[in-house]
Amino acid sequence: MNSDYEPRKIEKKWQRFWKENKVFSCERSNKRKYYVLEMFPYTSGTLHMGHIRNYTIGDVLARYKLMQGYNVLHPIGFDAFGLPAENAAIEKNIHPQKWTYDNIRVLERQLKELGLSYDWDREVITCNEDYYRWNQWFFLKFYEMGLVYRKKAPANWCPSCQTVLANEQVVNGRCYRCDTEISQKELTQWFLKITQYADELLEEIENLRNWPSTVKKMQVNWIGRSYGMEINFRLSDDLTPIPVFTTRPDTIFGATYLVLSPQHPLLEKILVRNPGIKDAVERMKKDQLKKGEVEKEGIFSGFWAINPVNQEKIPIWIANYVLMQYGTGAIMAVPAHDERDFEFAKKYGLPIRVVIRPPGSNLNEETMSQAYVEEGEMVNSAQFSGLPSEKGREEISKWMQAKGMATPKVNYKLRDWCISRQRYWGTPIPIIYCEKCGTVPVPEKDLPVLLPSDVKITGKGGSPLSRVSSFVRCRCPRCGAPARRETDTMDTFVDSSWYFLRYASKKHDCLPFDPEEVNYWMPVDQYIGGIEHAILHLLYSRFFIKALRDLGLIKVGEPFKRLLTQGMVIKDGAKMSKSKGNVVDPGEMIERFGVDTVRGFILFAAPPEVDLEWKEQGLEGINRFLRRVWRLVNEELDRSGQEKVKVRAEFLEIYRSGLKGKERILQHMVNKTIKKVTEDIEERYHFNTALSSLMELVNFLYQFPDKGTSVYREALAILVLLLSPFTPHICEELWQRMGYEESVVKQRWPSYREEFLKEDEVTVVIQVNGKLRDKICVQAGMAREEVERLALHREKIKRYTQEKKIKRIIYVPDRLVNIVVE
């Protein structure tokens, strides 16, 4: 019998076996389903350690659930549209399509080398015509529903990517992808009305019980719902209304000035009368494009406003700290009770008026050093003075509403999703512009609008498609007159918002998916990916699913039941990156140690949600462990011969009552390990502790004297089964060598029995005054009095209790005795 562990050899063998026998292909059935999904890779470059970690975690779950008897859907595909393909075209003069497909081929090969349990028949590639045509189809459906619209608006423009970006894609004023500073550009863009779902997106977050709270919190903040009032101030000279939004109408009597955003429409009028401030306004506009907080700056507009509640005349300022995008682009400033207004008022010497008094104390406008933003008692507020601010807020709102001064208003930070991209490598937006008929959607029967292949990509001068006249020129589907096609393509986040539905229904061509299939498999039971998509992809997908539900295409309203955001793979304390030179090539590691070792290390080194420090010595540790397992099994085969080792499909000895001595201890050990591994996978995804308990079992088996018995051999078989989701190749090989014919994947996951978990003897800790002084070994379940008597008679304990009065004795059954003296 060959007893060298040669990982590369057996890994190739079993990968071929899985493929040829279609071990992981799945069909809808009446079995319990389990849909495990990892975020699909973007098709640039090769796989890095982060991918490997992501897919390994998913693979453990998929294999475990298979052995648990679930009908498991575990698919993979490629996020294939996007800008890097165009950059490659510019830099290397390769067509984006060729570049993408070349990369896909490499990625496929790499993925297959990892021995992942994918159903490859369900592969989805988003740049394929049979995929992106459905993006267009959804677009048309959304258009009919009024969920998609076009408007001219200031857009986030990335000068490097030469395209606009959605709000979510701007991080600290920079492009989420290339880190270039974003500028604003007035453009006509297509938007998806995600704000229509703002309330539902927000409210359903709390039902996502198995999502990390950080991600949920981030989404809540991103949606940013706040309740308040829109109050109408007006200009003092004419009656032009100036609506402002506030969440604190209870502070309105403390409003000492008004502030307009430098982009406020009233500026037009103001600048006519007061052209001297134009430069300052322009400068403030620029300030607002900067990331982060800038020094507050403002200028008096020369105009005055009237406070509707007391007819007071207050100055109107223009300042860089008021954003046009939120609320009405104008605020009432209450410096005494708002930190920003306070800072601004101090800087410009504007009046401060206290209208909320902290409970039990007073505020002095002259001496206060910061705004008081908490609740309190209303003062200086006419008939509302004396009310608690919470109550006053309601009263004053009702009163203003009755007087027609204000209306209740809900504001969101979330804005509609801009999906237009002035790029080539994406889904063409299926719209035609006709002189006579205006904006006309491409009829469904004319889909797909194919992306032309003969395009020059230069990265300059607007959308590449606009220069392909054969694409642009078309006929109006309504009147037949010559017309022009939309040349923007869709944001690639559209592609990733529904790819998991396509997986669930292979090759359906009259609809984006077969609703029956999708209703069977959805929702995704476990989604795994990086935290960087906490907002972007995860919010867009949630929105998409809700929209498709409202279209009647699917039943579920949330796509991902449980979410795991895995930590990064770091080295020398930093994220792996080319610039730092700390990148570890997965291929090289696999070549040297084998896939099972790489997988094992990733799973063992840290729990999945925390960052993982890459240490080659750790790899050696796992490799050593696998070789120990290998040796343990092969030595047994050499000793007793293969035939004798083969045990029945049901383990009989390990579950037999009445075992004695060492066999009883082994039985206990095996049962304990089954329980531990099962619970660590099932409940906590703590694969590191699952593996450590398997290591303990292996250490135990090494020391076990009576090798060759049925109990021992069954223990080995169970070890192989328990280890198989983590390091499947070596386990398949060992399983086969043990004489089994069916793949390890097809085996039932071992179960444990409660009765064998109990220990016959337990160690009871003896403390005196809470300090550990001694330990005794007693029969499990021994009576309290008996244990206490034994404890008190120990020599070591007597030393501490002699001549002292025993106040009480705390007893925790089978664990601890604490003797409290004096």
Place this chain on the structure above:
RNA sequence: GCGAGGGUGGCGGAAUUGGUAGACGCGCUAGACUUAGGAUCUAGUGAGGCAACUCGUGCGGGUUCAAAUCCCGCCUCUCGCACCA
């Protein structure tokens, strides 16, 4: 600034409900086998101390028979948001 999550040996990390702190692995030390060992096996390994013991989970307090775990205050690190009215 606001919000969230961390801080445990030389290192990665265990300790699931308050009940033996440091499982498991790495590293290290010693020994065995060996021509050899960067293979393998055995033993040891939180700190101090000859020992009995003492100290020990970021720091300081508290609750409790008992605290890494609960409470209060502080320090520090990471992440997210950053003028959202």
